[in-house]
Amino acid sequence: MSSNQCIEWQGNLACLNPNGLVIKSRHTIAGKHVFGPDSDNTTLAISGLNLLVEESEIGSVKIEGDIDSLALQACGYSIDEEAEWTISCDDNNASISISKNDVFDWDVEGVELDSQFYDDICEAWSKEMNAVSQGAFVSEQSYRSGAASRMNFSSQQLGEIRIWPPREMVGDQRPQQAPPLSQNGVIESWTKLSAGGAPSEFSLRAPLLDGIATVFVRMDDGPCGVFLIADDEMKLPEIGNRVTFAVRRLYAQDGLIRYGLKALIC
Amino acid sequence: MVDVAVVGAGQTKFGNHPLGLKGMWAESAENAFATIDGDFDPSMVDEAFIGSIAFGGGQIGNTAALLTEHTGMDNIPVRRVENACASSGFAFRDAWMAIKSGQADIVVAGGIEKMNDLSPERKRFWLGVSGDTEWERLAGLTFPGTYALMARRHFHEFGSEHDDLVNISVKNHMHGLENEYAHLRKDVSFEKAQNGFMVADPLTLYDCCPTSDGASTVILAADHIAKSLSEDPIWVLGSGAGSDNLALHDRPSITQLVATQRAAASAYNQAGISAKDIDLAEVHDCFTIAELMATEDLGFASRGEGGKFAREGRGLRNQGDVTINASGGLKSKGHPLGATGTGQVVEVFKQLRGEVESNRQVNDASIGLTHNVGGSGATCAVHIFGRDLI
Numbered sequence: 060m061s062s063n064q065c066i067e068w069q070g071n072l073a074c075l076n077p078n079g080l081v082i083k084s085r086h087t088i089a090g091k092h093v094f095g096p097d098s099d100n101t102t103l104a105i106s107g108l109n110l111l112v113e114e115s116e117i118g119s120v121k122i123e124g125d126i127d128s129l130a131l132q133a134c135g136y137s138i139d140e141e142a143e144w145t146i147s148c149d150d151n152n153a154s155i156s157i158s159k160n161d162v163f164d165w166d167v168e169g170v171e172l173d174s175q176f177y178d179d180i181c182e183a184w185s186k187e188m189n190a191v192s193q194g195a196f197v198s199e200q201s202y203r204s205g206a207a208s209r210m211n212f213s214s215q216q217l218g219e220i221r222i223w224p225p226r227e228m229v230g231d232q233r234p235q236q237a238p239p240l241s242q243n244g245v246i247e248s249w250t251k252l253s254a255g256g257a258p259s260e261f262s263l264r265a266p267l268l269d270g271i272a273t274v275f276v277r278m279d280d281g282p283c284g285v286f287l288i289a290d291d292e293m294k295l296p297e298i299g300n301r302v303t304f305a306v307r308r309l310y311a312q313d314g315l316i317r318y319g320l321k322a323l324i325c
Numbered sequence: 326m327v328d329v330a331v332v333g334a335g336q337t338k339f340g341n342h343p344l345g346l347k348g349m350w351a352e353s354a355e356n357a358f359a360t361i362d363g364d365f366d367p368s369m370v371d372e373a374f375i376g377s378i379a380f381g382g383g384q385i386g387n388t389a390a391l392l393t394e395h396t397g398m399d400n401i402p403v404r405r406v407e408n409a410c411a412s413s414g415f416a417f418r419d420a421w422m423a424i425k426s427g428q429a430d431i432v433v434a435g436g437i438e439k440m441n442d443l444s445p446e447r448k449r450f451w452l453g454v455s456g457d458t459e460w461e462r463l464a465g466l467t468f469p470g471t472y473a474l475m476a477r478r479h480f481h482e483f484g485s486e487h488d489d490l491v492n493i494s495v496k497n498h499m500h501g502l503e504n505e506y507a508h509l510r511k512d513v514s515f516e517k518a519q520n521g522f523m524v525a526d527p528l529t530l531y532d533c534c535p536t537s538d539g540a541s542t543v544i545l546a547a548d549h550i551a552k553s554l555s556e557d558p559i560w561v562l563g564s565g566a567g568s569d570n571l572a573l574h575d576r577p578s579i580t581q582l583v584a585t586q587r588a589a590a591s592a593y594n595q596a597g598i599s600a601k602d603i604d605l606a607e608v609h610d611c612f613t614i615a616e617l618m619a620t621e622d623l624g625f626a627s628r629g630e631g632g633k634f635a636r637e638g639r640g641l642r643n644q645g646d647v648t649i650n651a652s653g654g655l656k657s658k659g660h661p662l663g664a665t666g667t668g669q670v671v672e673v674f675k676q677l678r679g680e681v682e683s684n685r686q687v688n689d690a691s692i693g694l695t696h697n698v699g700g701s702g703a704t705c706a707v708h709i710f711g712r713d714l715i
Contacts, residue, residue, distance in 0.1 A: 195454040250473035259449035
């Protein structure tokens, strides 16, 4: 690892140094970093770990702060109080440090976010947390059982065929567990739903976001999937665009935030 | 093997209906009973199949038992049939099979949905319950979104355009204008449909069917009874059904509905006819792109030519190759989910008997088809009807 490599990474700002990294939201209000519309400590931590793991071997981590441990585990990181790596949250500056020893910081300029929009989004998330399903919903049990596929592209294999999302049986055979898919693909179709066309789970935030965009993607490994575009993705999708993915908040219900992979246009 | 005929068919007006489930069902059943020419009493019915999603959760359990007890069909075997928007298409198929098997002589197939008595928030939760909840819904998709993905891909692969969908919308509104049972009886201009409010890009409000209340009832009878009940029975020439992967991402292509192709092949084969023999077709246009793809999947147009078919007006009443959605289709007539499939049968029954309003009658119609799709194409039922047995 070379010292102080600072890059844009999955819509965030990251700075690597020999001891680890700092990753921050790229959004700021009056110079202070704030979380983006579908980001929080958990999404920053996973993004940071996914960058750091390219440089260092990270099996387990120690958490200091408000991070969803299920989401980290779904992405392949175990939680251990004795772990070599520590994730520290700076809630006041939408910043995460992942290091072996000292917590460190890094000053970087972000992109100014409209403060009213930020307040409205925060309020929407707060209300959404208390929402109760009145019809179709994904239970916590279903969400947990699919978490590794939803957040880490955990896949299956049957003969030469890669399978994602997971299937119980194909014909009379059960597919075998396989390594995660590479997080790259190509847009084959897309739509942008108006606030009125979006599922009720998104009804509070869709009007603030001017609708939500969904893409149909053929993954480089073969399977297809549908994904939301990250809320702060500035590019408009087009058929043929290459995409990569990042874990972001999907929606909240019954007191639980659901996380999943969202598409970022390359 | 026994032949099966439709001897009676009726429905409520689709739209915002003032009555609840029991009232709507009774109105629909009475309208169906009234079309039977011979001596008929509802106690003569051997079995009943009623399609419904039970939208809103008002009466999910034992729906059919509740409804039939209010229409004089007491103490017979009944059940609710659920296959999303294709619920009553499959209820009709089940009724047909009950007679074909020799287990019943007179069977009722129907459908019902009450959609407009919910708060907007609760309604939004129920819309899209028939898609892939875990993977598609969490990616922000309900049916406007899934069909929008299909539409954009169809445009990309085949050069079809949104204006082709506009043509379908305008046609179906024109067809439904004089239908007294239709939900949206509006003359919609090309320019208006072209510039509608965007719901799911590229689909606008004028590409989407409304959410409707409604019920429909069809009475089927075995051949040895049919002629005593009806002077003009309409024969079921073919029944086909198919299914496919629920989620779009599990299908090899998102520009065709394989379930429709399978159902149509089976129905055509059974009837011994092909698409060119059909005079009128009630197709499942929950979104205009669904009709465009259906014209291809049912064989009225070649693969990729659905846009051209619409552009050339080949589905216009009494002007094209085949009249598509003489009733106005789901777009204009309305889409009370569970009631739509047998509602299509009601239209074909009346058209083939020459009993619709004179200004929307399909001329010389002798063979009709119904096409009822569940959700984004996971299930499909296709039926073919004739004035005469072939």
